[in-house]
Amino acid sequence: MPSRTTRPITLAGPDAAAFANAQLSSDVLNLGTGRWQWSGWLDPKGRVRALLQVARVADDRFIIVPRGGDSDVLANDLKRFVFRSKVSITIGDACFVADGDAHDDMHAYEDEHGALVFGEGDASIHIGMRDDGDAWIARHVEKGFAWLPDEALDALLPPALSMERMLAVSFNKGCFPGQEIAARLHFLGGHKRHLRTVRPDVALTPGQSLRIDGREAGITLMHNGLNASPISLVVLDDSVAQAETIEIEGARLHIISTFAA
Missing domain, CATH: 3.30.1360.120 (Probable tRNA modification gtpase trme; domain 1)
Structure with a gap:
C-alpha cells in the first residue's frame, strides 16, 4: 500500500x-x-x-x-x-x-x-x-x-x-x-467530545460517520488494518462512550483509550 x-x-x-x-x-x-x-x-x-x-x-x-x-x-x-x-x-x-x-x-x-x-x-x-x-x-x-x-x-x-x-x-x-x-x-470546559482509540470488529473508513440509533455520535479519523488486530482513531461523544464496548450502526467498538483535551 x-x-x-x-x-x-x-x-x-x-x-x-x-x-x-x-x-x-x-x-x-x-x-x-x-x-x-x-x-x-x-x-x-x-x-x-x-x-x-x-x-x-x-x-x-x-x-x-x-x-x-x-x-x-x-x-x-x-x-x-x-x-x-x-x-x-x-x-x-x-x-x-x-x-x-x-x-x-x-x-x-x-x-x-x-x-x-x-x-x-x-x-x-x-x-x-x-x-x-x-x-x-x-x-x-x-x-x-x-x-x-x-x-x-x-x-x-x-x-x-x-x-x-x-x-x-x-x-x-x-x-x-x-x-x-x-x-x-x-x-470553562464543557466540551463533550474526545479523541479515542478503539478496536472495531469491522474495518472503519476515515471520514465515516459513527451513528447510534440514527444519530451521529462521532467520526472516524484514521484506521490501521495492517496488524492482526485492527485499531482506529475516532472522535466520540462522551455520552455514548461510558462503556468499554459500544454498538454503532454496522459495527461494535471496544474502547482502548481516551485522550485528554
Missing part, C-alpha cells in the same frame, strides 16, 4: 515567525531552530481548519506540513492575511509520509535528500520522496496523532483532537483566529 501524501507549505522571510504566530494556534515564536511542534489553523468559531506539524528549519524559514486537507486552499487562504508582512508563502510538491528510525523527540531537520524529518523519540517520520508504505499509521493511531479526512475539516474543536495535550494550542501568546472559543473551552 503506498504512503499517503501531503504538500508542505513554506513560510520564509524576516516576518515569517511573527506571521505564523499570529495565524497558528501554537507558540511559534518560542519554537527553536531545528525543532518542530504541533499546531493548527482555526476558523473564527474555533473549529480546526487544519491540523499541522510546523518545523523551524532556519531562523526565518518554517515548513508547515498539513495532516489532511488541501494545501493549495490552505496556502492561498493564508496569503490573504500577509498584508505588509515580509513573508513569502510557497507550496511544495506532493511528498510521501514514511516511517523513520528513532530520533530526538521534537527535533526537525532536512536530510541530504531534501526530506523533512520529524523526530518522535522512539521513531521519526519522513516527509519526502521515499515511499515506504503506511507503517507509521499504527503508531500515530496509538499515540492519538490524528490525520484529518476531508469530512473532519472545519467540523471539530481543538479539545476533540486533544490539541492541548499535544501543546498545539497556546493561551499565553496573544491573539490568533478562533482564540476566544478555544480559550473558553480551556478555562
Whole structure:
C-alpha cells in the first residue's frame, strides 16, 4: 500500500515567525531552530481548519506540513492575511509520509535528500520522496496523532483532537483566529467530545460517520488494518462512550483509550 501524501507549505522571510504566530494556534515564536511542534489553523468559531506539524528549519524559514486537507486552499487562504508582512508563502510538491528510525523527540531537520524529518523519540517520520508504505499509521493511531479526512475539516474543536495535550494550542501568546472559543473551552470546559482509540470488529473508513440509533455520535479519523488486530482513531461523544464496548450502526467498538483535551 503506498504512503499517503501531503504538500508542505513554506513560510520564509524576516516576518515569517511573527506571521505564523499570529495565524497558528501554537507558540511559534518560542519554537527553536531545528525543532518542530504541533499546531493548527482555526476558523473564527474555533473549529480546526487544519491540523499541522510546523518545523523551524532556519531562523526565518518554517515548513508547515498539513495532516489532511488541501494545501493549495490552505496556502492561498493564508496569503490573504500577509498584508505588509515580509513573508513569502510557497507550496511544495506532493511528498510521501514514511516511517523513520528513532530520533530526538521534537527535533526537525532536512536530510541530504531534501526530506523533512520529524523526530518522535522512539521513531521519526519522513516527509519526502521515499515511499515506504503506511507503517507509521499504527503508531500515530496509538499515540492519538490524528490525520484529518476531508469530512473532519472545519467540523471539530481543538479539545476533540486533544490539541492541548499535544501543546498545539497556546493561551499565553496573544491573539490568533478562533482564540476566544478555544480559550473558553480551556478555562470553562464543557466540551463533550474526545479523541479515542478503539478496536472495531469491522474495518472503519476515515471520514465515516459513527451513528447510534440514527444519530451521529462521532467520526472516524484514521484506521490501521495492517496488524492482526485492527485499531482506529475516532472522535466520540462522551455520552455514548461510558462503556468499554459500544454498538454503532454496522459495527461494535471496544474502547482502548481516551485522550485528554
